[in-house]
Amino acid sequence: MGLKVKKTYRFAIVTSLYITLFFTSLLVLYFLLNADFSWLLILLASVSVFLFSVFIIQYRSEMFIYQRVKKIYDDVSLLDSAVLRSQFITTDMATLEKEVKKYAISKKIELENLKVREEYRREFMGNVSHELKTPLFTVQGYIDTLMDGVKDKSLRDKYLERAQKGVERLVYIVQDLDMISKLEMGDVKLQYTDFNVVTLVQNVFDMLEMQADKKNIILMFDSKYSKPIRVRADQEKVQQVLINLVMNSIKYGKENGTTEVAIEDFINNKVIIRVTDNGEGIDASNLSRIFERFYRVDKSGSRNEGGSGLGLSIVKHIIEHHNEKIYVESKPGKGSVFSFTLEKAK
Template sequence: MSVFLYFFFDVIWWILLLIFFCTYIFSFLVVQYRVERFIYRRVKKIYDDLTLLESASISKGAITTDMRTLTQEIDKFARDKKIEIETLKVREKYRKEFLGNVSHELKTPLFTVQGYILTLLDGAMNDENIREKYLQRASKGIERLGYIIKDLDMITKLEVGDLSLKVEAFDIVELVENVFEMLEMKASKKKITLTFDMDYLQPVMVKADKERIQQVLANLIVNSLKYGRDKGTTEISIENLIKNKVIIRVTDNGEGISSEHLPRLFERFYRVDKSGSRKEGGSGLGLSIVKHIIEAHDEKIYVESEYGVGSEFSFTLEKAK
């Protein structure tokens, strides 16, 4: 326009320059505003559709700022979704394994009981010796089912917080000695020695639910006896960890556990022995219960093991003042 006015109307040069700048600035602002509004509305719609940001958090800044933010948020959204999908796949795998294990654990004693009862009904009940033997075996199957259901119920209550803890101060050394006495016969069958790492002449007072911690110790020691070697040792040590914590270690020189099994060792029904044999009995939920009880106390449990060497399970407890 300035060039046109200059050649055909002989307008003064500074007026032409002023017209030039005014027209340029006006055109730039109009185009910038319209383009920004055009893009901003679509960017905001994408935000709203993906719920990446609240509407109030979108600034009306320059176009490049909004586009850069959008790119960053979409990248973050994609990464989070990828992690979420991978997590869901892992959980789905665990869920299938868990359901399969539950089915196996319930099916084995149930079919055993059913088999003995059907045999008795088919005429074996007329033989007094067979009747008594089969009824005893059926009773053991029912007892096994009871263990599984009871332990599952306990884990569920621990997870949802319905199982209250009766916290009190007690001597952990005395409690370990009581568990040793309780499991003495079981240990003698495999000639496994239950011992402390040293003589504890003074009480070690801790604050926790005494009955539940006894259950933790019993489960860990039974586990060490189950997989311990004949004429082996299960050793308990109690050490000061920090000012207000102690750590209790249960160490054995049994068959040990391969490293690939350690991350999933505390899962319900997870078996290191994939054959699924349960020669030693039990519900298959012992370690899972141990983990839930310790976590209900807001404490930590650890495991270290080397295949062919042995295992060490340890957990922390709060000292009693």
């Protein structure tokens, strides 16, 4: 590979050669006219002029370009001016061009991210407004009717029961929003313990048995787990993950269907827990967004099932807070499989 010379040095050397040639020509002409010719004196004078010219031109070029490069760096906020004063600053235009391009690309990416966030914020605020508005108007409507005076006790009890359901849904939304906010800000501290995940799954089945019975859905393991499978995680948070996933499988499952939980060995001293249903499934176009807050695959009917619309988002945040992974596979009409990993207890 040839020797790479800095552009400013090349400029200084070539310019100095021109100056030296001009100076040498004048000097030769002078000595010829005065008949006192000395090659040694001419050579020494030419070399001195050349070296002096290289030094002066290089120094002045460096300073001239440095001031302008420094101003460009300051203007685009690539580097702090204090850093520029304390460190070597390149005056190579190719390097500067590369830095400016890098800056432009980073700003373009930043602007694109801001646009995505702004779109997400608008959608999120619209979803929050809609989710809160529906139960609020429901509660308000029944309370207004009751205040007008309903003499029929059975009708009054019916309205109170529906108003209560609206309040419960508001509570779910507020509690889940609070949970997600804490998870995103890192305010939730995980309490790691060793526990038997098989027992935890069975407890979740017992808690949700009544909801499953309403649709004749069987909650089951994929096989008999005679030995405990111990994991290390926050037991309360993992229980919330399982409740949300099993509840979703019941909510969107077919009547007379099943919800099956499997616990299998995974790589790197981990286990993977799979929650499988044979419900309506999820279209591929929706899979990438199902963990977003308030995102619903069924924009109309899913709200009739209740809940806050934040269950899967909470699941994702809890699993990622454990530094674990969550996966989803689904086919419309065939059902869905939600899987997440946990670390085995030592």
